[in-house]
Amino acid sequence: MSTDEELRCMLMRGGTSKGAYFLAEDLPADAGARDDLLLRVMGSPDPRQIDGLGGAHPLTSKVAVVSRSQSPDAEVDYLFLQVGVDRAEVSDRQNCGNLLAGVGPFAVERGLVAARDGHTSVRIRMVNSGDHATATFPTPDRRVSYAGPAEISGVPGTAAPVVIEFERGSNPLLPTGHARDIVADTPVTCVDNGMPTVLIAASSLHVTGYERPRDLEEDLTLHDRLQRIRLEAGLLMGLGDVSETTVPKLSLLAPPTNGGAVMTRTFIPVRCHTAIGVLGAASVAAGLRVHGGVGQDVARLPDNGGRLRIEHPTGFLDIESEIDDGTPGAAPVARRTAVVRTARKIFDGTVFPRPAGAALHP
Template structure:
């Protein structure tokens, strides 16, 4: 596959992730050709992604594809693509709530949505799952303003707030129909409030839940347990064979240490997240509010209000979640994120394999 020699692209930080944002019309229509092009743009497969935009980590190897929506209830469509770092894989089986934070500003920057003078709200349809979100952000004078006083853990400095509200979804909050399941010999709660997530008491896996992400990644016995749980839970949640998928996420729960509701360590799926994804946190927050879930006796929920503070390795994330336990169903979910445009211009993808000259350096060793 060849594809264009250059592509218009914006690199943006969305929440605690970073990714390349494209208009759908600037990429090939054929998914296989599109994915091949994105692998070459991001520099995959390569552990350093040295020849592309990727940052050698799943959190910085992400792509948003945005287009005007034909749906009368949405302004734009957003397709999230996770580009693997060390494998030639592009995955579209999940949403990303952090990259979502940049979709509204990007849509205004590209002229897909006319901004208001003051603040602009963009209705977003997430094509990965069909779910919806509304992002509201400052646009003084009709221009996106990325500066502000909002601060989120895991990101240096401050920026303008992007308030993201998620309408109640039609998917079951409990995909298995149970508030607790025994999966691979471990009691868990399987929940989906925007992201299929398996909640697991950290102590049940022989860890505290306070370990640094790197230490957890190096625990081979833990990795084996998590793999068994994920594969079994995937089938139980109706996701089928998840051997090569990035869902469901696995979140270990431990009592809070810094005034929040719970401490978390989340795997995506084998790397331990240095923070937590927005939609993953939304699922955790909803799961904690379910009577009889595995979070009981671990989480310390606030006595009043909908806000749940989720502690993670680099700080916390606040989620407003209103759950009706009789359904159970979620009535409202909202979160404050920030986003920043890093550059806007043209990216030049690595040449396709078929376009490389014969006898050239294959990159296997420096010369």
């Protein structure tokens, strides 16, 4: 393990997020010491994160911890940690499908997985949930290539495609056992296809679902209503008291405007996402296909094929989503979930954390 005065680190963009990637062996084994170190690396707690790597937003205050897998069914383990921005907290209560896009390339770069000539597939165990995914990306001449033709909304330019195929998760698709629940006097569908998510028709909250994220964040009446929904839904979904966690996510649904299946505004948990997370989109897509769910009143699903286009404030995310929902009396289950993302290495080197015990002033 490196000393906390200097630490080997790779900064990567994964999908529409950005985070610091570390080998587990380079971090303290004790979770408390690790979290303290990561807060100092990212510059938290501070709304600007001016003294660290964080970008003053939950989407840019993330950490991936990667190691050779302890499971015979995977090659690498990936632990996602959400680092608070203006709060001294580090959460492992959720996965992150965006940073997942960089895990395979990082594993090759660090020598955990040998690259193949052409394309390399890496089977990844997501430690937060125990679920598995396989990431496939180009490795010409057995080296990771980040350049390519793939475009994703929310990221300028193009990059090499990273195809992520998710295996069926261990959690029930409908954690409450119902396609529709009434939570805080609001019809919702609670779904978990890799990310606990509450689907809500925007119209039921007296908003359109097309507002700018900032405008939704500044709506104090909406904020209070969403907080009530999240706390009550968390209990119904078996997540317990979620007042200090980032799950479940809340996704407001509105009819699509650009040929997609649905328009979304997603809260993480109080900031409104300028796009949508991969696993959040996976849960939205599966939830739209649940017979009797709130999405059926809003979405425009294609007549055939498994690809759904999930619209969001800065574009869209295409996701392959199929569920088994045809047997009377049987609980629906996710059959297939896959998505194309991109990732890019931004820097690889040494990060110098803020000194331990340094006084913090507002």
